[in-house]
Amino acid sequence: MIAMLTFSAVAALLVYLAGRGDAARDPRLTLVALGLLAVFPVLWFFLPKVGVLPAGAGSATGGEGSGISWLWIAGAVWAAGFSYGAVRLVLAARGISGWRMRSVLSGSEDGVEIRRLDGLRGPVAAGVFRKVVFVPAAWETWPHETRRMVMEHELAHHRRRDPLWRWIAEIACVVNGCNPLVTWMARRLAEQCEYACDAEVLSRGGVTARDYARLLCDFAESGAPRVIPRCHPTTR
Numbered sequence: 001m002i003a004m005l006t007f008s009a010v011a012a013l014l015v016y017l018a019g020r021g022d023a024a025r026d027p028r029l030t031l032v033a034l035g036l037l038a039v040f041p042v043l044w045f046f047l048p049k050v051g052v053l054p055a056g057a058g059s060a061t062g063g064e065g066s067g068i069s070w071l072w073i074a075g076a077v078w079a080a081g082f083s084y085g086a087v088r089l090v091l092a093a094r095g096i097s098g099w100r101m102r103s104v105l106s107g108s109e110d111g112v113e114i115r116r117l118d119g120l121r122g123p124v125a126a127g128v129f130r131k132v133v134f135v136p137a138a139w140e141t142w143p144h145e146t147r148r149m150v151m152e153h154e155l156a157h158h159r160r161r162d163p164l165w166r167w168i169a170e171i172a173c174v175v176n177g178c179n180p181l182v183t184w185m186a187r188r189l190a191e192q193c194e195y196a197c198d199a200e201v202l203s204r205g206g207v208t209a210r211d212y213a214r215l216l217c218d219f220a221e222s223g224a225p226r227v228i229p230r231c232h233p234t235t236r
Helices: 002-019 028-046 057-061 066-104 137-141 144-158 164-177 180-203 209-221
Strands: 104-109 111-115 124-126 132-136 230-232
Touching: 002 028, 002 180, 028 164, 028 180, 057 137, 066 111, 066 164, 104 164, 111 137, 111 144, 124 144, 124 164, 132 137, 132 144, 144 164, 164 180, 180 209
Parallel strands: 111 132, 124 230
Antiparallel strands: 104 111, 124 132
């Protein structure tokens, strides 16, 4: 348990230092850290443990009972965090399945379904195997240029496989018992993915930085949520 916490602390520190001067830094370091954290607990449980003290040393010092009690407490805390995270992940996946059932197919682009959904406040890119972009019901009434810039951003999520990376990040959060350091890195990854998609939209041409900035400012002035909010890690 101590090894898991130490590893997550070192990983979080590296991610923080790497992005201290630039919050939009390439997310690959964060992704590698989360990927290792997703498998580290499994390896920790299955790899052979190396004893440091000779047999019987614990009982000789009189600390064996205390050590066992702390181990049980730590295990209980981890199990509670794991259960909470697993339930959230399952409910999120079921929620996206519900979105698919309630939404209406509006078209497709680059092999990605575009589906209109009532009650949605902003576009959402989701799906690892069945790629989809959910858009608000009023999508067709948006100006053509706005729709083009927004869709370029959402398709960039799929080109970058962001739903898969977000899925790995969520798994890391679950298997680490909702460790706040791992949760912070997952949120940092989400932010970095958004910045990376913004940069990709601008680098592909056809959209000027001024027009893109104006789009975000228009939504901010209208009080609407950011039109390009997130991607969802569901695999369905």
